[in-house]
Amino acid sequence: MNRKKLLADLKSGKEYDVLVIGGGATGLGVALDALSRGFKVALLEKVDFGKGTSSKATKLLHGGVRYLQNGDVGLVIEALREREYVLTQASHLSHIQKFVIPHYSHWQGWYYWAGLKTYDLLSGSHSLGITRKISKEETLELLPNLKKKGLKGGIEYTDGQFDDTRLCIDLVSTINKLGGTVLNYCSLDSFTYDESGKINGGVAKDEMTGGTFEIKSKSVVNATGVFAEQTMALESVDTDIKIVPARGSHIVLDRSFLQSEEAIMIPKTTDGRVLFLVPWHNVVIVGTTDVVSPKLTMEPKATEKEINFILKNAAQYLERKPTKKDILSTFAGLRPLAAPKREGLKSKEISRSHKVVVSKAGLVSVLGGKWTTFRKMGEDAIDKIINKGKLPDKESKSEETKIHNGTPKQTGEYIHTKLPYTWNELEKYAKEELVETAEDLLCRRTRCILLHKQATLDVLDQAIQLIARIKGYDEVWEEKQRWNFAETAKSY
Ligand SMILES: Cc1cc2nc3c(=O)[nH]c(=O)nc-3n(C[C@H](O)[C@H](O)[C@H](O)COP(=O)(O)OP(=O)(O)OC[C@H]3O[C@@H](n4cnc5c(N)ncnc54)[C@H](O)[C@@H]3O)c2cc1C
Incomplete structure (x- = not known):
């Protein structure tokens, strides 16, 4: 382009x-x-x-199990159909994802099973897999870091995941x-x-x-x-109709907190929402919150209170509990909710x-x-x-319409041991994908900043020089990029 x-x-x-x-x-x-x-x-x-x-979604292709609780059946059916569209026409960026809802009382188990069976039913011919009630042993086999004490079993259901x-x-x-x-x-x-x-x-x-x-x-x-x-x-x-911006924040953790290809869905947080722990690239995304945020900004930031809330709720379900020092990155987005x-x-x-x-x-x-x-x-x-x-x-x-696959085959050296991208990928994106800033390259052509903030800062200079070489930019431009990126990084 x-x-x-x-x-x-x-x-x-x-x-x-x-x-x-x-x-x-x-x-x-x-x-x-x-x-x-x-x-x-x-x-x-x-x-x-x-x-x-x-760029700040939880990366789920879903009908929205929890919207069923609000009786939004039409929305769920529509989204389940569209989920299939993305999985088919952008298969290089999306895949089927298994989720487990762990339960700590038998009553809860039957309750979630019934809800997810309705979800299956609404999926009809667009179903990606049948919901299963699984034993305590199988739940722990699938999710070794799940809290064992009091666990009765799990409900496994299927949705989609993508790179937004x-x-x-x-x-x-x-x-x-x-x-x-x-x-x-x-x-x-x-x-x-x-x-x-x-x-x-x-x-x-x-x-x-x-x-x-x-x-x-x-x-x-x-x-x-x-x-x-x-x-x-x-x-x-x-x-x-007015737009009610509602902030949703996530934290990013090392995969060892999940030790699984399956995701966890926590069905009821302390504020009555759902919380996901989802494997994505080489990390786990944990979120999200839902806080009305009248201030409009391109780069909202997860607050200390939200981070503590996510850590606390995740910790209640995990054996090895994450703390602040385990956070690799955070990201937050504003939901453009349309309300009467x-x-x-x-x-x-x-x-x-x-x-x-x-x-x-x-x-x-x-x-x-x-x-x-x-x-x-x-x-x-x-x-x-x-x-x-x-x-x-x-x-x-x-x-x-089939979506174009712009991701090149990976060859050569990775840009960092903690980031799943190679220099040849970055070079291709910088040349072909309307990249104008280091942020475009490290936040959106690749997802470096979301995956590991410090590793991204480690490769920043090289990424800036790569763009400058391709576009013929001078040192003044490079210095401005360093400053701008440092500002953006404060929100992650
Ligand atoms: C925390 C969170 C998690 C979410 N998770 C999921 C999920 O897992 N799955 C899911 O399906 N959905 C999810 N969503 C919802 C989804 O991300 C949003 O509905 C969607 O991204 C909104 O896209 P948009 O194009 O309407 O808005 P935006 O992505 O904000 O795009 C609007 C664009 O307009 C541009 N713009 C503004 N003014 C002008 C102008 N004057 N001229 C030109 N351009 C302009 C802005 O720069 C911006 O890029 C989530 C949302 C949030 C906040």
Whole structure:
């Protein structure tokens, strides 16, 4: 992918069918679906693909077992179907994952078994495996570090797992290869309108140079996640839905705390939520929390209180208990929950389903949702545009679109003993995947910072020099990267 070419296309003055704002899961789902119907698509991402929430998920492809407790059956069925889409069309970045719910009373065992059997039933033909009630002995065989005292057995069920930001990047490659124009470090500054007051495009800003230019489009989609209300405000949209940002934090531990390929699902934490311990690459991700966080930021940070909460709840289920000094990294994201504008709902009570709303001037906003359902969210947004008569009725074929595999074969030396990437991979990403900063390379083309913060800082200088060599940047640029990365690393 080539920034100059993509910019030239955006500046060419041609009219697009769909202009998408936001390069996270939602925006990429919209662009993918529009393209599958043969529409001309452009997408602008202000910072980097997945820089917002889409790099900070728990990495589960799931229907959401716990949404069943809220009676959100429709959402669960939809997500189970979409889970299969990702597992099929992005099989290089996703896989089937087994989970065990340990139980310490027989009553609990039957209760969770019944819930997960319902989950199986709802999966129907999309089922990935049958839920099993397993003995204490088998549970401990599968999860040797599980707390033994009082254990009665486990329930084993199946879901999916993926690499969230690699999926973002491979979606960008897929869309650009199929003729779309998707670019990072390029934002929407303001909307443009026709004589009847309808949106007919926007003014874009090249964030690398500060230059602005106009883009014409028959429709514009706001897919800016927790920033959706800010984007709507550019157009003074008033809807009866508001975005409630809710922070979810994770800690990352060494695999020895799990000693298993199976994940643990703790069904009830001290605040009544679920907590996952999931093997991912060479580590274990433990999370998450759910804290309403009115402050909008690209890099939210796990608080001491959240870290203590996660450690305490995980420790209750493990023989060898993790402490603060065992934490390899932390990461936190803001859930863009779409809630009715009435007071009093706790974030865990707000439905995770997505909403598509259209303003008087025609701005289409896709709100809420989850990673697993990104394709369906895109399909719904484009259906809405067609229903409003903005585009001709063409059938969605996004379900049939295979996602490009951008991960090269590993050859040569690993960049660090604690990081599962080689220098040849980093070089390929820096050359081909619209990398502009060390953070792009170490946080989103690879997942180094999430896997091991100190090891990432150890290789930072070499990574900066690699990018500088490829792009011909000077020492001033290198110094700025060092400073910027140190700032970002404070949130991990
Ligand atoms: C802690 C946590 C765990 C989660 N775990 C899971 C999980 O395991 N499985 C699952 O399915 N879902 C999960 N989710 C949900 C999922 O991650 C989100 O629903 C999804 O990533 C939201 O994507 P988005 O594209 O809407 O938002 P974002 O990823 O935030 O993307 C919005 C983008 O818009 C850009 N932007 C803003 N303003 C502008 C502008 N003016 N011009 C151009 N671009 C702009 C931003 O830079 C940003 O990149 C989790 C969420 C959280 C917070």
